[in-house]
Amino acid sequence: MKEENPVYIKLEYNEALQAKRDILFLQGDLLRIIKIIRTYKALRLEELRTKTKTYRKIKELMFNIKKIKTDLPKINLHPIKKEENEIRKTINKVKDKDADDTLENQLQEIQEKLRSIGG
Numbered sequence: 001m002k003e004e005n006p007v008y009i010k011l012e013y014n015e016a017l018q019a020k021r022d023i024l025f026l027q028g029d030l031l032r033i034i035k036i037i038r039t040y041k042a043l044r045l046e047e048l049r050t051k052t053k054t055y056r057k058i059k060e061l062m063f064n065i066k067k068i069k070t071d072l073p074k075i076n077l078h079p080i081k082k083e084e085n086e087i088r089k090t091i092n093k094v095k096d097k098d099a100d101d102t103l104e105n106q107l108q109e110i111q112e113k114l115r116s117i118g119g
Contacts (some may be wrong), residue, residue, distance in 0.1 A: 010020065
């Protein structure tokens with residue numbers, strides 16, 4: 001291998017002191033960044049564990065729901081709906097009759113008023 005000749009640069013005292021300060025600040029910043037990265041990794045790992053647990057719980061719940069659905073008897077609700085529709089129709093017919101009766105009564109009252117006026 002080749003031997004390299006070192007190059008020397010003369011620095012003033014203030015320049016050397018400032019360079020040393022800059023290097024120390026840079027080292028402090030790098031250490032803080034490393035600390036932040038480690039904290040991030042720990043939090044990310046905890047997040048992944050939590051997500052995994054949640055996923056397992058959801059999967060277990062879905063399985064239990066399916067199991068309950070298969071264990072419970074199936075109920076046919078169609079006859080109840082038909083009865084409800086018939087009841088609604090009957091109620092509507094009664095309301096229509098009442099409305100018709102009210103209209104008839106009003107018509108008779110108007111005709112009586114007209115007769116009394118002499119019309």
